[in-house]
Amino acid sequence: MDRSEGFGERLLGALLDRAHEMPPQWIAPMIAEEVGRIGGRDVTVLLQDYAQELLVPLPGRGLVVGEPEVITDSPAGTAFLRATAVEIPQADGVRMYLPLLDGSDEVGVMALSLESIDDDDRRLLRRLAGLVAEILVTKHAYTDRFFQARRREPMTVAAEMQWSLLPPLTMSVPQVAVSGAVEPAYSIAGDSFDYALNDDILHVAVIDAMGHGLDAATMATVAVGAYRHARRSGIDLAEKYAFMNRAIAEQFGPDHFVTAQMMDLDTATGHLQWVNAGHPAPLLIRNHEVARQLEGPTTLPVGLGGEHPVISEHQLQRGDRVLCYTDGVIEERDAEGELFGEQRLIRCVNAVERARAEEGIRAGALALSHTLKRERGGRTSDDATVLLIEWRGGVADHLTFLE
Incomplete structure (x- = not known):
């Protein structure tokens, strides 16, 4: 075998x-x-800002630092949302926009110009962009510079805590995908979500801690920490609820609580189980429209000492999406004082699903969050979080052993 380096490997x-x-x-x-x-x-190099509206340039010697690009209306935004390279012909060559993917989570976009391009260039640039993304994510933990580049306005201490707590906003594998968005991005406090894919089971939690500011952020941090600890212990949904309940009650006393939605999805079969602890009922989206609410027995919010919860169940079909959201989405009042409400939420979901039918879950979650904000007249007096889960079924057939 010839083990010498080729150009790309070098x-x-x-x-x-x-x-x-x-x-x-x-x-x-x-x-x-x-x-x-x-x-x-x-x-x-363009990074997603915290409001998820712009791709902002990373400063640095050797890089061109221009104006931010709008995610929903630019070649860079198209590469970002669709996780695919975009080529724009120019008088002196071609401008390439390459998504920077950390796994399946979009870190940002790398743009560059070439005099000409062929398939060998495309393959090498795609791999180079993947490596650049991994390096950026690794170095992100060692410096504040990437945070500062992404930040477009002042951020509260509570929001700093919440952004540090969140997992990657998007995760996608052949069987299942997850994508979320939080508002208000620079002052989020009590809302959070978490997930983990352990073998064939996707574990998901969406939480909303009572109150605002640091008190809510602290409670949310404890709730998510307790959920992760319980999840990693391998216990079932009812036991996770009991563990989180004790953690919040012991730390904050009887007058504090956290609403929560905890789910387990079997990615091989589509069997969904959940416990609802005082949270709005999730929406089932099928064929790009809301089919129904996933209603079921509820228990008291975490921290209030509810009884052993009843576990609800539903069998998903391939392509189904489940939308979890916090009450800040539907309890906001518009400029006329009218409550936003569930029916208006459903109309927004249906409109976004139809408009974004051919795009991925990242684009869908982002478009929904932005649409809801516009429909509320830009008002977000309470935290408003959305989390989309898409069950695709099948197997991870892209993972093969090479002989």
Whole structure:
């Protein structure tokens, strides 16, 4: 076997070898240098802002820092939402927009210009973008610079806590996908969500801690921490509720509570189970419209000492989506003082589903969050969170062993 390096391996290998001990401030020049080796120029790295409305340029020597690009109306936004490369012909070549994917979560977009492009370039650039995304995510934990680039307005301490608590906003595998959005992005406090895919079971929780500000953020942090601890202990949904209930009651006393929705989805069969602890009932979306509410017995919110909860069940069909949301979505009042309500939410969901039928779950969750905000007249006096779950069925047939 010929084990000598080819051009692509040398380029990607050099980037990987150098990145391990590279200080965060040198990541941008290193990216620009590696892109230059394949004839690329005018390199821009765009990161999603916290409001999920713009792709903002990452500053750094060697990178072009222009104006932010609107996610919903730009070539960079198209690459971001659809997780696919976009090519724009120009007088002196082609402008490439490559999604930066950390697994299936979109970190941002890398843009660059080439005089010409062929399939070998496309393959190498796709792999280079994947490696750049992994490096950015790794270095993100070592520096504040990426946070600062993404932040477009002042953020509260509570929101800082919540963003640090959240998992990646999107996760997608062949059998199932999850995507969420939180509002108000820069002052979110009591809302949060969490998920984990353990073998064939997707575990999901959406929580809403009472109150506002730091008190709510602290309670949400304890609730999510207790949920994760219980989940990792391998106990069932009813036991998770009991564990979270004790954690909140012991820490905050009898006058504090957290509403919660906890779900387990068997990604092999589509069998969905959930416990509703004082939360709005989820919506079942089928064939791009709301089919029904997933109603079932509810128990008291976490912290109030409810009885052993009843576990609800439903069998999903392939392509079904389940929308979980917090009460801030439907309890907001518009400029005329009218309550937003569930029926208006359903109309918004149906409109977004029809308009975004051909796009992925990331685009769907983002469009829904933005649509709901517009319908509320831009008002978000309480936290408003949406989380979409899509069951696709099938098996992970893209994972094969090479002989």
